[in-house]
Amino acid sequence: MNQALSCELAVSNSDVYDLDRAYVFHSWSVQSALKPLVIAGGAGCRLWDYDGKTYLDFSSQLVNTNIGHQHPKVIAAIQEQAGQLTTIAPATANLARGEAAKRIVERAPECFNKVFFTNAGADANENAIRMARLYTGRDKVLSAYRSYHGNTGAAIVATGDFRRLPNEYARGHVHFFNPYLYRSEFGAQDEAEECSRALAHLRRIIECEGPASIAAILMESIPGTAGVLVQPAGYMQGVRALCDEFGIVLILDEVMSGFGRTGRWFAFEHFGIQPDLITFAKGVNSGYVPAGGVLISDPIAAFFNDRYFPGGLTYSGHPLAMAAIVATLDAMAEEQVVENAAAIGEQLLGPGLQALAAKYPLIGEVRGLGVFWALELVADPVSRTPLPAATMAAIKSQLVAEGLLPFIVDNRIHVVPPCTVSADEVHEGLAILDKVLGQIA
Incomplete structure (x- = not known):
């Protein structure tokens, strides 16, 4: 490896964060308000940072890593x-x-x-x-x-x-x-x-x-x-x-x-x-x-x-x-990845999200197929008033702190793991959603 380059390589979360904020202009953002999550690597449905914290990816990034991260x-x-x-x-x-x-x-x-x-x-x-x-x-x-x-x-x-x-x-x-x-x-x-x-x-x-x-x-x-x-x-x-x-x-x-x-x-x-x-x-x-x-x-x-x-x-x-x-x-x-997505959605993910909706009135509706789902969150289930942005931001922050990467849009949590997600990973993700929604509720 080039010696000059190797000396510049980031070795910590703070190095990468500082580098990003110094030079990168981000999409769909107010630049001064950004606090990007640092990611160092990944495999399958998991990602991790330079400090060793791991995350279960229930966002598939921008709903694109269908086959998971770093498929060999x-x-x-x-x-x-x-x-x-x-x-x-x-x-x-x-x-x-x-x-x-x-x-x-x-x-x-x-x-x-x-x-x-x-x-x-x-x-x-x-x-x-x-x-x-x-x-x-x-x-x-x-x-x-x-x-x-x-x-x-x-x-x-x-x-x-x-x-x-x-x-x-x-x-x-x-x-x-x-x-x-x-x-x-x-x-x-x-x-x-x-x-x-x-x-x-x-x-x-x-x-x-x-x-x-x-x-x-x-x-x-x-x-x-x-x-x-x-x-x-x-x-x-x-x-x-x-x-x-x-x-x-x-x-x-x-x-x-x-x-x-x-x-x-x-x-x-x-x-x-x-x-x-x-x-x-x-x-x-x-x-x-x-x-x-x-x-x-x-x-x-x-x-x-x-x-x-x-x-x-x-x-x-x-x-x-x-x-x-x-x-x-x-x-x-x-590897029958498409079949896995269908089975996971029908047998585990869909029923699991419906169970959460039955438990928490703030879930106004559950929609989806396969590994393509959304929870619509409301402040009041009768008026269907969307959950405020500040509350959604708190939910996102808590999910990330618990090790789950969500895809949040407006008043919705989009539950969209890779199509390769396992039954154990679905149970893990649902448990984190349960914990955080319980705290909010």
Whole structure:
């Protein structure tokens, strides 16, 4: 090792913390208010710092380490690829890229046979929107208010939450309310009513915006950051029918929900429908090397056979990322990781979270599938007033102090461990949640 470099290497939490605060500008933050957690290493569902404190990761970081931390087969594949070819331009044919695309296609519906690779989920959504506009010759894109699609030009404007407001520079975006029975925008009393009224609302938006002007409806198969909002029975089928009726491209954002997170390879499989474009990232290789992409259905892919596609990225299909995809998907299949996520959710995690909800009235609702769950916390179960931000911050602080890394959004605890999580780790995580919620209650 270079002697000068070795002298500069951090050896304590305080070294890393000071280095970060001196030089790193963080996302979605007021910089002076930051107190970042220091992490030195990890394995499986565990992380640790330089002082030896360990954490059970129930966040999967940003809900992306589906295969867990430092999976040896994925690390070995990256190392092997680095020894052979670290980078190559996207216009070339590369073995790792072809094998990665092949494996992704093998897990998609039969009518999907092409993959366009990007660097992450945001630019996957950007390019899916571009494809839909070119394919239809239309401009407008409809997306939900309760959604997150990324932090680039069109993706952040397609996003429905507050983060789009300082960033509304892209054109042609219209929002609608998606189903959320617990806080219904439609005055619904049950799931069937929420579904029918949400579909009627979407139809009216389409009619008022002009069907002939709408290129795509962009939706998360299960909205993640917005609250793990599992779609009511019949809703996704209804959206597919509206798209068919009006010639609109259906783009399903599987960036957070795909590749095992819900106990299926893709979350839309739960609803028995097929989209026209599928965007992905995160779980496809657990973020070991940044990668995303668009799965393209045959009619849209054929459209570009004799037409120029005006899009591309320097690192599209980067060999290290592609090697990580191949190893991740192979390991997930060999080790039955998707099946584990389904079983854990159905037999342990879901029932365990429901038991906590029965015990603590501050849990207003439990929602989820597989290892993709949210606890919605309320100050009053009757009025459903969200738990205040200060209380949520205290909950997060106590969970971390107890050795559990949570994914906290607004008044929700998103319970999203890696898809490889064991029964013992689920029991451990539930026990910590029980302890901290008991203190708050």
